[in-house]
Amino acid sequence: MEKLQKQKSWYWRTFFICLGLAAALFLPHCLIDASQGDFFRYAGDFNDQMIPFYQYTNAFVKEGGTFSWATDLGSGFVNAYSYYSLGSPFFWLTILLPSRWMPWLMAPMMCLKFAVAGSGAYLWLRRWSRDQRMAVLAGCLYAFCGFNIYNIFFYFFLDAPAIFPYMLAALDDTAIDGKKGRFPAWVAVCLLNNYFFFAGQAVFLVLYFICMWATRRYPITLKRFGTLFLETVIGCMAGSLLLVPTALSLLQNPRTIDPFTGYGYLVYGNAQQYLAILYSMFLMPDAPYLTDMFNGGILKWTSMSAYLPVVGIAAGLAFMRKRRRHPFTVILKISLVCALVPGLNSLFYALNSSYYARWYYMPLLVLCGATAMALQDEAANLWGANRLVAIFTLSAAAFALVPNTDEDGNFIAGVVDNQARFWAIFGISVLGVLLFALILRFFRYTRHYFPILMAAVLGFSFLYGTVHISISKYAQWYNDAEYVQQTYREADEINEILPEDTFYRLDAYNCYNNMGIWLDKSCIQFFHSTVAPHILEFYPTVGVTRDVNSKPDFDLYALRGLLSVRYTLVPKSDQVSWENLSLKGWNLAETTTSYQIYENENWVPMGFAYEYYMTQDQFEAIDEEERGNALMRAILLTGEQIETYGDLLRPISDEELEKLDYSSYVSDCNDRRAAGVTSFTANDSGFTAVTDYEESTLVFFSVPYDDGFSATVNGQEARIEKVDNGLMAIRMPGGHAEISFVYKTPGLDTGMQVSLTGLALYAVYLLILFGISRRRRQQPIPSEIPESLCEDQPAEDSEHFAQSVQLPMPGEFAPSPQENTDQSKENS
Template identity: 60%
Template sequence: MQTTIFKQKSNYWRVFALCFFTAVLLFAPHCIVDAVAGGGYFHYAGDFNDQQINFYQYANAFVKNGGSFSWATDLGSGFVNSYSFYLLGSPFFWLSMVVPARLMPWAMVPLLCLKMAVAGGGGYLWARRWVRDETWSMLAGCLYAFSGFSIYNIFFNHFLDVVALFPYMLAALDDAVIDDKKGAFPFWVALNLVDNYFFFAGQAVFLIIYFFCMAAGRRYELGLRKFVRLAWETALGCACGCVLLLPAGLSLLQNPRTIDPFSGYGYLFYGKSQQYGAIFYSTLLMPDAPYFKDLFQEGILKHTSLTAYLPLVGVAGGLAFCRARERHPFTYVLKVCVACAFVPVLNSAFYALNSSYYARWYYMPILVLCGATCYLLSRPALAEQRLPRALRLTTFLTLTAVVFAVVPGKDDDGNTVFGVLDEPARFWAIFGMTMLGIVIFALLWHFCRHKRRWGAILTAAVLGFSLLYGSLHLSLTKYAQWDVDSNLIAETYDSVEDVAAALPDDAFYRIDAYGAHNNLGLWFNRSCLQFFNSTVAPSIMAFYPEVGVKRDVNSKPDAENYALRGLLSVRYTLVAKDKETEWTDKDLPGWQRTGETDAYALYENENWVPMGFTYDCYVTADQLERVSEEERAQILCRAILLDDDQISAFGSLLEPLPDEELTDRGEDAYAADCAARRAAGVAAFTATDTGFTAKTAYDADELVFFSVPYDDGFSATVNGEPAAIEKVDDGLMAVYVPAGENEIEFTYHTPGLKVSACVSAAAIAVYGVYLLVIIRKRKSQPGSKR
């Protein structure tokens, strides 16, 4: 049967076009709203606004200019490790390099449409083998492209890169095992790995599940020779795509967010019982906005990609398939994945056993669910027998969600209320749209299933309904944040030239922001204390908690931690105009209003300390622990934190800080310390795309401090001679310089990049030879065309 299917003319480009233009229609009304009301490009909410738009624009410009160290990324970070998770390996990003950096915000929607089209085409190619005819294979691709997972993850954008590319790898695996096709699988393994190493770890787990389920269902039959070849192609593909893997791995090993194991019952049970309800209903109801909790308020629900919804057809086809084909590999795969979803340690297997909850692997079983649904629908007799009952069950289970709108409870005052919903109107919109899909599907099944073009009718209905429910989801997500994000373009894109004109370029300094959007530093190409990126230099993660700043996915030092601004060379704070009163009410020491732009009031730090300075004293870890974390920056403006080995090496250059000075943490003392640090500053400091240079002219030997995150990728020279870099202040850097005039140069090379690039280059060369051998063997076979 498969041979017959693959001899049919491919409808890949038809599916591609259907998905692309459906996506265009989905985004078009919201783009028009932004053009008319906001006067600019499409912006959405949350991560899409704060990360995806500016990441694409900034990375586009950075790559074109060249370099290795990004000063605009938090306190400064290696570019490769900071952005390889988000976009650096994505073929969609590299395609966007043809667009000028300044126009990237307008390219985001076309890229989204392209990703959905590629996802639909890939889903179709994979489904062709398993679904009876082309019409139903096309439907499988459309279901996959517009599943709840895809619509939900528009919010994150770069997740859709993975959704788009995964079906091609799965199809290549089927081809390699079933049809003994050689050569394609390594390519797709490499592309998926280089696209996103984090998601690839989950894909590897799923491929293992898929492989064994296919073998158990007797669809995969392979001897030792074929198994060895498959293992060889897998290893070859991993080697070809590992160019970003080793650098990322070395960085992630030092990142505390990646080392968060389970303990005790945590392996087997979620901490909140409502988590189970959320997982259950994620297959029945269309997804809510990523940052909202609706049916369930307890548990880890926000930003988790917890949805397995299929537009219009829902889960009914999958349920019917599993009942009808109990020993089919798809049934095995879906049952195993259901078990993984409900058992924490199995769910976390897709994330290297990290205990943080995510459902960002659901797109893989969703693809299988699409295939199972269309397999069933392509067989009329089987569908007649099994689907009505499954549809009734799906309808009943979906209707049970109404219970959450009427169940009695108590409000904060102890009064009896009905319903446990935070936003009933939002719930009813989601529930109503989901039920509308069920009703439409039931009516189509009743009136159209015997028509000759039943598959085409259902495909059109799925695409049409995807527009309806997709528009509702986009609206719930976008316009709920409209007041928050209505000034996004004004504060970012439109402010680039104004801020550049208002801020002097006479020296290197950092900026801060108050009441403004995240990641302003990327727009203005300056290091900014308010920064949202979870893969920055690991030493930033270590430094910030020691000075009272929580650092998980973003850096947000409170304005009240004013001494941190002096330590980190913050010269200006950009205060959003609508937040200026709130800022001035804080009455923070040392800030003076010196100017404004259309969007911001500019406040200059009178206690600004230029980058690079020396100390008279050092403080020990034991001493610093006696000071509250929120006030340690005051002490670090007075004395450098050294460990015992550093005290032994440099103690003769510095005096130990007297214990009585630990209590002198007032505003006047802070201003005096900043003045002393300014007086002890380097003669010159220059930031470069590969690190920085500095010049000193001290009368005595000194340990020079730089508030730059410590990173194994840095090497330093003093007057051209290699110099040791000291890790001080729990994550920042210092270097010893002799008396007299000196030139310091810090150069950043991404750790592991050279080795991984060499491995990838060698593997690609081997892969090329392998392809040539395959082609020659194919041509030498009897009956081949010459």
């Protein structure tokens, strides 16, 4: 019992060590921002998505609702944000605090994630490490590995690495010790946290289970396998609340249906991809948006880093050489093969051909386990392994020295993008290798081995983490200098000026991304990955590339009328370049501290009727740049819709679609405005409108079509039509009529039912386990796990460990004399 108490205390020690180091890592940068009165800002996605998304979702959840107008052209809230925050336990910790605090809480919450990750890794690793202090060390290695430092940029990517070790530890507890009841809870938490990462976790858990069973670390009987299967099903059911609605949405998203073909399954299209994967194990990571060594392949934004501070992969290599049949060795080798084969790599992402390395944290956790075991094995050839790591690390210098020529044919040295930045990364990485070599040379067989190694890992993690954060953050310093002022501070000032009496959309010229989120208004310039699927269907048909961004060019002026854009925000520093565009129909309306606000004189309010319709063939015959103009003149209908609604509209002739210039666009805007609805009101669950037409007609709304919408006209259910390749229209009768569109997240009720059923089954399961436990309470229970399962060496190596000596090491991590006695008994 005393030993168990000490292990529990080491969990919290690991937690606070990681928390303290993370705080030390972020504090200087927070103070630099705070000196300007700003919250911590980083770069790229962290600023553009994470900060505004977390503030917005915090407020939206408290207000209730189902439909987010501020998300692009409008999107279902659950489907849009379950990927980013809605399932995260870290997000729900902040829900009790005001949404305006969220930007200030981002750095503290990151510190918490690092602490949870490190202590969770320790929780899993302590089973496999004979010396619990090495499990603490390995937990710190995992928390501050290159993968996690890299993914500060994405913020919410840190949630999955933080939670995953707990699920893996629960799996071990069930499979080895027969401890029941924990695994379903962690499965549910991981699934609820993020479905994208859980898909990879499920694949890795299968790989882990098979390797552990095949190497006899898991004493699986048919009964225990049945228990694991039952707990997996219960956990998946309990965590399905967001999975069902998200799955229904993703099936309609073209970005998620992108399989490989032919050689794409077998080899990467660029040889540099292989080199990048290899060197990600030896060099600290670049900033996510920079690639110094390689300019080919798919490298940016991919989370490709398998770097461990100080020890690198040296201890893992030594372990794999010595323990060839250990399951960790098998898992790491298979993971390397998966990383090098595109089709296998994509298994962790539902066979999608888009390249990502966002599953590396799982084999990195296993690598940390192998590292902990090798570091305490006196017979492991750590020196030879570190020498090999040194050779590969030093070889990276060739990329900065190889002869090359620039665009003008002049001689230059190296192929790296930035020499100074490369040498900084290279120098820090070499320093880590040298530091480990010095520790092995002078301290490995001394009583100071562990404290020196621990201090080196913590100090070096601070050093390389600071360098990485500085490269990522301060390279964007001037670009983001006005970020806080032009978003967080100025949002209220802009909203006080803009009218609130009617619905309209915004445009943004050279503004920071996602101004619509800060203002809680729909903006056609939007950066978000999981918007309503039919937005991704509509935009490409009118000349707009929609991947993770909605950015209609300003030359596509007719889209502004079609989508009811009334105002454009222009930073004062960009006013001259905006006016040089010579755009017609925009007039300066208002001014704020940082912005000039221009009003669209061709604004058409939301909801209007047409006189003409066009066919798909007519639409496709028009140049993409002019299709927005055509859609202002005639609505696009399918053949079936023409048969149904052809009596309400007239077919437009090809000749009438030939003149699509600006003057005709102005005329069409006037016609659509004259045929507009009487009123339009947006709310957090859809919208309502009032019409008063002389006769029945088809009314168009530039809202993305979604199966979650239902509509009533004068209280009677009405059919919603998908028109214009992704937007909506509805038939309205003549005379006064009231329309109500209500959005209900498709599949959310089903997901809730499945989740509640899973929770009910889990509760019954726990009651059964409790009853069994009470009946067996008086029966003797083995106090120890069989040595062949809990030792860090297999049964066949037990003679070697019987001869090994555990050196006493002072300090608070040192084992007590009683523990040493117990350990000697185990070895003998």
